[in-house]
Amino acid sequence: MNATEYINTNFPGLVLAPSLYMQWDVKLHFELGSEMHPLHAVDSINHAYFTKVYSQCLSIFDDLFSEQDDINVRGKRLSSQKGQNAKQDEFV
Numbered sequence: 001m002n003a004t005e006y007i008n009t010n011f012p013g014l015v016l017a018p019s020l021y022m023q024w025d026v027k028l029h030f031e032l033g034s035e036m037h038p039l040h041a042v043d044s045i046n047h048a049y050f051t052k053v054y055s056q057c058l059s060i061f062d063d064l065f066s067e068q069d070d071i072n073v074r075g076k077r078l079s080s081q082k083g084q085n086a087k088q089d090e091f092v
Contacts, residue, residue: 003074032056 007014014023021027033053040046065071 003072006072030056030060 001009007016014020033049033056036046036049036052038046038049
C-alpha cells in the first residue's frame with residue numbers, strides 16, 4: 001500500500017494541505033518549553049530551551065508509541081547556502 005492509499009483508507013477526507021491541524025474536530029496541542037524563549041536577550045541560542053523541548057518531545061513520543069508500533073514518517077529537509085536557492089530533499 002502506498003502513502004496515498006494508506007492516508008485515504010485510514011484518514012478519509014483528509015486533504016494534505018495547510019492547515020492539517022484545523023481539519024479535524026479533535027486536536028491535541030502541546031506547549032513545549034513554556035516560560036522559556038529559544039533565544040537569549042543578545043540573540044544567542046538558548047541551549048537550555050532546546051534541551052527542555054527535546055526532552056519533552058521524547059517523553060511525549062515514548063508515552064504515545066511502543067517498540068511494537070509501526071510508524072510512518074515523512075519529512076522534508078530544506079537547506080540553502082548564502083546566495084543560492086533553497087534545496088529540498090524528501091525522505092520517507
